[in-house]
Amino acid sequence: xxxxxxxxxxxxxxxxxxxxxxxxxxxxxxxxxxxxxxxxxxxxxxxxxxxxxxxxxxxxxxxxxxxxxxxxxxxxxxxxxxxxxxxxxxxxxxxxxxxxxxxxxxxxxxxxxxxxxxxxxxxxxxxxxxxxxxxxxxxxxxxxxxxxxxxxxxxxxxxxxxxxxxxxxxxxxxxxxxxxxxxxxxxxxxxxxxxxxxxxxxxxxxxxxxxxxxxxxxxxxxxxxxxxxxxxxxxxxxxxxxxxxxxxxxxxxxxxxxxxxxxxxxxxxxxxxxxxxxxxxxxxxxxxxxxxxxxxxxxxxxxxxxxxxxxxxxxxxxxxxxxxxxxxxxxxxxxxxxxxxxxxxxxxxxxxxxxxxxxxxxxxxxxxxxxxxxxxxxxxxxxxxxxxxxxxxxxxxxxxxxxxxxxxxxxxxxxxxxxxxxxxxxxxxxxxxxxxxxxxxxxxxxxxxxxxxxxxxxxxxxxxxxxxxxxxxxxxxxxxxxxxxxxxxxxxxxxxxxxxxxxxxxxxxxxxxxxxxxxxxxxxxxxxxxxxxxxxxxxxxxxxxxxxxxxxxxxxxxxxxxxxxxxxxxxxxxxxxxxxxxxxxxxxxxxxxxxxxxxxxxxxxxxxxxxxxxxxxxxxxxxxxxxxxxxxxxxxxxxxxxxxxxxxxxxxxxxxxxxxxxxxxxxxxxxxxxxxxxxxxxxxxxxxxxxxxxxxxxxxxxxxxxxx
Amino acid sequence: xxxxxxxxxxxxxxxxxxxxxxxxxxxxxxxxxxxxxxxxxxxxxxxxxxxxxxxxxxxxxxxxxxxxxxxxxxxxxxxxxxxxxxxxxxxxxxxxxxxxxxxxxxxxxxxxxxxxxxxxxxxxxxxxxxxxxxxxxxxxxxxxxxxxxxxxxxxxxxxxxxxxxxx
Numbered sequence: 106x107x108x109x110x111x112x113x114x115x116x117x118x119x120x121x122x123x124x125x126x127x128x129x130x131x132x133x134x135x136x137x138x139x140x141x142x143x144x145x146x147x148x149x150x151x152x153x154x155x156x157x158x159x160x161x162x163x164x165x166x167x168x169x170x171x172x173x174x175x176x177x178x179x180x181x182x183x184x185x186x187x188x189x190x191x192x193x194x195x196x197x198x199x200x201x202x203x204x205x206x207x208x209x210x211x212x213x214x215x216x217x218x219x220x221x222x223x224x225x226x227x228x229x230x231x232x233x234x235x236x237x238x239x240x241x242x243x244x245x246x247x248x249x250x251x252x253x254x255x256x257x258x259x260x261x262x263x264x265x266x267x268x269x270x271x272x273x274x275x276x277x278x279x280x281x282x283x284x285x286x287x288x289x290x291x292x293x294x295x296x297x298x299x300x301x302x303x304x305x306x307x308x309x310x311x312x313x314x315x316x317x318x319x320x321x322x323x324x325x326x327x328x329x330x331x332x333x334x335x336x337x338x339x340x341x342x343x344x345x346x347x348x349x350x351x352x353x354x355x356x357x358x359x360x361x362x363x364x365x366x367x368x369x370x371x372x373x374x375x376x377x378x379x380x381x382x383x384x385x386x387x388x389x390x391x392x393x394x395x396x397x398x399x400x401x402x403x404x405x406x407x408x409x410x411x412x413x414x415x416x417x418x419x420x421x422x423x424x425x426x427x428x429x430x431x432x433x434x435x436x437x438x439x440x441x442x443x444x445x446x447x448x449x450x451x452x453x454x455x456x457x458x459x460x461x462x463x464x465x466x467x468x469x470x471x472x473x474x475x476x477x478x479x480x481x482x483x484x485x486x487x488x489x490x491x492x493x494x495x496x497x498x499x500x501x502x503x504x505x506x507x508x509x510x511x512x513x514x515x516x517x518x519x520x521x522x523x524x525x526x527x528x529x530x531x532x533x534x535x536x537x538x539x540x541x542x543x544x545x546x547x548x549x550x551x552x553x554x555x556x557x558x559x560x561x562x563x564x565x566x567x568x569x570x571x572x573x574x575x576x577x578x579x580x581x582x583x584x585x586x587x588x589x590x591x592x593x594x595x596x597x598x599x600x601x602x603x604x605x606x607x608x609x610x611x612x613x614x615x616x617x618x619x620x621x622x623x624x625x626x627x628x629x630x631x632x633x634x635x636x637x638x639x640x641x642x643x644x645x646x647x648x649x650x651x652x653x654x655x656x657x658x659x660x661x662x663x664x665x666x667x668x669x670x671x672x673x674x675x676x677x678x679x680x681x682x683x684x685x686x687x688x689x690x691x692x693x694x695x696x697x698x699x700x701x702x703x704x705x706x707x708x709x710x711x712x713x714x715x716x717x718x719x720x721x722x723x724x725x726x727x728x729x730x731x732x733x734x735x736x737x738x739x740x741x742x743x744x745x746x747x748x749x750x751x752x753x754x755x756x757x758x759x760x761x762x763x764x765x766x767x768x769x770x771x772x773x774x775x776x777x778x779x780x781x782x783x784x785x786x787x788x789x790x791x792x793x794x795x796x797x798x799x800x801x802x803x804x805x806x807x808x809x810x811x812x813x
Numbered sequence: 814x815x816x817x818x819x820x821x822x823x824x825x826x827x828x829x830x831x832x833x834x835x836x837x838x839x840x841x842x843x844x845x846x847x848x849x850x851x852x853x854x855x856x857x858x859x860x861x862x863x864x865x866x867x868x869x870x871x872x873x874x875x876x877x878x879x880x881x882x883x884x885x886x887x888x889x890x891x892x893x894x895x896x897x898x899x900x901x902x903x904x905x906x907x908x909x910x911x912x913x914x915x916x917x918x919x920x921x922x923x924x925x926x927x928x929x930x931x932x933x934x935x936x937x938x939x940x941x942x943x944x945x946x947x948x949x950x951x952x953x954x955x956x957x958x959x960x961x962x963x964x965x966x967x968x969x970x971x972x973x974x975x976x977x978x979x980x
Contacts, residue, residue: 323944671869717871759870762923763880763889764980766870772880772887780868780880 118211119156121167124151125200125207126482132200133485137500145188147354147364148196149178166217167206173228174199182230194232197486199224267327268296270335271349276317278345291338296328357778411512413472421468428461470660473513477555477564478506480519484553492531498537498548499530504550505555510562514634514654518564521627521638525566525650526551528624533570533648534801543645547635558653560637566650573642575599585705600640604628636786661756663773663783665749666732668713669720671785674754674783675743679734683748686710686726701731701742708733711793712744713784716768722746736786743789752776756783768792820909823861823932841962843969844911844929847899851929852936852969859912859924861932864904874980878928883912890926892979897957907931908909915974925978936969938962942970967969 128151131144144432159167171666174196176334198220204216237644270292274285290298303321307313333352339348346659433452481503491501510518528802534549541547552567575596582588582602594602604624631638636654653763664673664683691704691710699710710731716720723746754773759766759782770785826860831966832953841852876895880887890910908927917923933958943960957977962969 593942719869721869757885757887759880759887762887762925763870766873768871772868774882774885774887778865778882780882782868782880 111577114162115211118207118233119163121158121207122156122204122475125204127151129197129200130482131485132193132196133489135188136190137485137488145178145182149182150176154179159445164215166205166221167203167210170199170206170225173225173232176232177228187348194376195224195227195231199228202389212779224488243725255539261362264665267325267353268330268332268335269351270324270326270351272322272324272339272346273344273348274318274321274342276314276319278342279316279318281342281345283342283345285318285320287320288338288342289324290324292324292335293764295326295330295334295338296666298327299325301325310792327353336549351564382619386460386468411475418470421465421472424465424468426593427456430464431458431461446697466660466753473511474509475512475515476506477508477515478503481506481555485517485521488530488551491527495531496536497530497534499534499551501555502550502552503625504552508555508557509561510555510654514562517634518636518652518654519631521630521652522553522564522566524558524627525652526553528566529566529570529648529650533568533572535571538592539571541572561653561655562650564653567647568649569647571598572644572645572646573603573640600642603640604638607807661754661783662751663754663780664732664751665775666713666743666745667747668717668745669722671719672749672779672781673713673745674781675732676770676783676786677751679736679786680737681733681740683730683732686729686731686744688725688727689725690751699726703733703740703742708740708742710742710744712789713789714744714746716789716793734786736790741786741790743786754781820861820863825860826935827855832970838939841938841969841971842911843935843936844909845931845933846894846897846929847902850933850967850969851893851972853911853913853972856925857913857937857974859914860945862912862926863909864908864910864928877980881910881926883924883926886924888912888924888926890928891978891980893927893929893977894964896927896977902930904928905930911972913978915978917979919976920939923978927978936962936964938969944968 122718127234128148131140131148134140134144156168156175157261159165159171177186177192178196181188181192186192200221202224206221209216209218214442242513271454272285272288272292274283275623276287292298293300301323303323304319304383306321307319312320330785335350336348339346356740433694435458438451438454440448463740484503485501488501520732529551530549534551535545538690540549550567550569552565554563554565554567556563578599579588579602582599582605583590585600585605587605605625628638631652631654634654638650638652640648640650642648662677664677664680666673666675684703686701694700700707701710702708709725712721713719714723721729723744729746730748731744732748733740733742752775753789754775756771757773759769760773766782767784768785768789770788771774771783772780773783842855842858845851847965853873860958862883865881866883869879870877870889873879876891876893878890878892880889882888887976890931893899897969908928908930910928911932912924912926914922914924939944942963945956946958946961953964959971962971
């Protein structure tokens with residue numbers, strides 16, 4: 106009896122990828138020097154389970170590859186060898202290679218990336234080097250191999266020399282009156298070529314149907330024809346076959362082979378060999394062998410799935426259980442006779458129901474929240490690789506990794522973050538010599554910091570590099586026509602210019618950043634999430650990018666406030682305190698603008714009724730209440746008629762059917778079914794014209810606002 | 814037209830119309846505004862509701878009465894009298910909100926309610942009976958008007974929801 110193992114493939118792939126992630130993380134700890142005794146065991150175990158799994162499922166390429174890896178790791182674990190930086194480099198490259206292999210397998214493709222053989226050879230070379238088992242020569246050799254492999258890696262950048270066309274006719278193509286031979290002839294007329302016949306899909310003699318075409322071809326064209334020309338050849342048979350066109354890249358020009366005659370027979374042949382033996386060692390083909398089945402959907406499914414801690418699920422189940430009990434209790438009460446006693450019990454039950462519902466809602470929301478380490482975890486590797494490539498020494502500091510953020514927000518913020526971190530390394534940090542010359546430590550520092558502030562999550566990308574050069578930015582902006590030479594701009598305004606479209610300060614466009622996809626894209630991506638980004642920079646000291654994102658796009662705790670007959674919601678997280686104004690503490694600045702002296706701070710007062718042009722009940726400051734909120738580290742008082750309840754509200758979009766409204770971040774529906782608008786404090790303060798807010802060490806003269 | 818309107822019945826009739834598309838005849842829902850009969854393509858009408866008030870949006874145009882809760886969706890409501898520059902009138906029991914589907918200039922589909930004096934009737938008008946609107950009186954913005962439809966009872970001013978509701 107055979108068991109169909111394919112149903113477990115996905116589990117194997119997932120587990121292997123997880124294992125690889127763990128290996129990578131531990132290896133990076135080694136290279137940072139923060140490893141512990143368990144590190145090598147973790148790496149070894151991960152490699153071991155991947156090897157075991159792949160053997161079971163018959164993925165021999167992975168099993169073979171992991172085997173050498175495991176052997177080396179075993180020796181290191183046993184203390185026979187030391188884990189050198191060269192080993193780490195090789196191991197990291199193999200992790201990439203294994204990921205690639207697994208991804209290909211999960212797409213139904215069992216080909217092996219070209220780097221696999223190179224890496225395997227490198228490992229074997231290390232392992233065979235037993236006579237000289239010592240760190241010195243071994244490291245040397247590993248280094249040589251590393252150089253080899255990295256030179257091979259550079260091939261990806263070499264020019265395109267032609268096309269590799271994989272032609273997989275459907276089995277019944279001959280019955281539709283199409284002749285593959287003609288197509289191949291037509292294809293070969295485009296220029297120098299090489300045709301390979303793939304015969305491995307010919308079935309056993311007993312199952313072979315003579316009318317069917319079981320053959321496939323790989324045609325390599327060494328000419329500068331366009332992809333469209335190739336497509337045109339297959340225009341008429343597009344439905345009866347699968348065509349895969351890939352760019353062909355080679356290291357040197359010499360590898361153009363002699364012409365080979367096209368294969369002339371379409372009949373099944375007994376000779377199961379390829380017509381031409383191609384694989385010139387210099388060849389690098391970007392992609393893969395043809396795949397008959399379409400690429401698996403697993404990747405997409407990945408993007409839409411979420412891994413949830415079992416505790417979160419357990420608490421959900423508990424709550425649903427309670428909800429069911431409450432519901433049962435209530436319906437039982439309805440069946441019994443109505444007395445004053447049942448009525449009070451029913452009241453109790455309803456209160457409990459409310460409690461349950463809220464808990465359940467919170468739990469469901471929590472499922473969407475993930476720690477930001479999900480995004481941060483990719484950076485150690487990125488920073489290491491980027492730093493190596495640029496010859497910069499970098500220390501990456503991750504802070505606030507447990508800050509939780511909504512999954513949708515998280516997914517969309519990761520690309521802008523990568524861009525900013527790369528920018529910090531590429532443009533921000535100087536080369537070691539320059540740093541020493543500037544009197545800074547040789548190793549540059551990039552800090553990723555995340556924390557909650559108000560209703561927002563703040564992510565900071567801090568580098569201690571050379572900072573933004575205001576003169577250079579200004580000149581560039583003038584050259585690009587963003588500003589005119591006569592414009593007087595503060596340093597802050599100059600720095601903000603980097604977010605303008607079409608702006609790039611890198612003098613030379615580097616491989617890593619400055620490809621024209623500039624900071625304007627970063628900014629617009631962040632704005633699309635209702636977030637903001639700003640930059641602080643000091644020449645010679647470093648740059649800080651600060652991204653502010655809403656915690657979640659779905660729910661908030663709100664304080665209901667009343668102005669006249671209008672009810673608004675102020676996000677509770679913004680509120681510091683609410684108080685009655687003592688008129689003695691109020692001073693009027695510039696004759697139009699009130700400031701409250703509150704425990705040593707001057708808090709500007711924003712009158713909500715004035716900003717929103719509503720008629721308020723309160724005629725003077727003593728009649729209403731002041732809600733003191735925190736915005737951007739400063740305090741502002743919002744003057745309202747009255748405070749109502751506090752409640753959790755589900756944020757509904759105003760923009761879905763209307764437009765963005767200044768001062769309003771969204772709407773919600775209150776218990777009585779009416780709509781209430783949620784105040785966007787930052788935008789409200791901007792509307793009120795309060796530009797500079799009170800901070801603890803600010804004196805009143807600093808409050809220069811334009812008035813409410 | 815009967816004195817007391819039955820919103821449920823109207824919605825039921827609307828429901829029957831869904832999916833029925835006759836190429837020869839277009840159906841229009843007509844309504845009164847300042848004693849004038851206007852109409853919109855009935856396929857753009859999502860439903861009809863009684864006026865139940867709306868939450869004011871700060872600093873919005875005068876014609877926007879606010880937003881209302883349509884089964885959990887936030888929907889803006891516009892006073893069509895004010896939008897068309899007609900004299901304002903206090904809302905009466907017959908005042909209804911017609912919820913219309915429309916498309917914004919960037920191709921997004923939205924819904925919006927319009928407050929009208931009263932719903933009148935459903936008319937079938939063949940495209941041949943629709944004429945280009947002649948120069949209209951100055952208080953009606955000509956871009957909102959799709960054309961004039963001829964019925965037995967007289968001319969109907971056909972409005973285009975896409976331009977009417979674009980704010």
